[in-house]
Amino acid sequence: MHGDYSLKEWEDAEGWQRESTIDMVKSVLAGNYSPRGEHERWLEAKLKKGYVYGAVKNDDPSSGPLTNPNILGYKELPLVQRMKDILLVTVTVGLAAHYGLTLAKEPELEFA
Numbered sequence: 001m002h003g004d005y006s007l008k009e010w011e012d013a014e015g016w017q018r019e020s021t022i023d024m025v026k027s028v029l030a031g032n033y034s035p036r037g038e039h040e041r042w043l044e045a046k047l048k049k050g051y052v053y054g055a056v057k058n059d060d061p062s063s064g065p066l067t068n069p070n071i072l073g074y075k076e077l078p079l080v081q082r083m084k085d086i087l088l089v090t091v092t093v094g095l096a097a098h099y100g101l102t103l104a105k106e107p108e109l110e111f112a
Contacts, residue, residue: 031104
């Protein structure tokens with residue numbers, strides 16, 4: 001899965017997508033600067049909602065079980081997915097710093 005084209009632009013996004021993005025930003029601003037930690041937070045949230053591993057992503061419970069190909073441990077993720085987590089954390093911290101938002105602690109970014 002090298003491109004998740006099911007995700008929509010913010011103004012067209014469904015509630016779950018917006019909620020997931022907001023949760024990620026809050027987590028990073030609270031001091032979770034670890035891409036691994038961010039994936040683990042995301043994974044825990046997905047598992048609580050009933051997601052299971054599936055080669056094909058399905059966010060619609062009316063069409064079968066909720067599945068996602070990234071329901072994996074961080075080390076098992078494809079490189080492109082780990083890079084996405086690195087970018088999400090880095091961009092969030094960078095934008096927060098640029099706009100003068102308060103960070104929970106001084107960033108010491110971890111890229112493993």
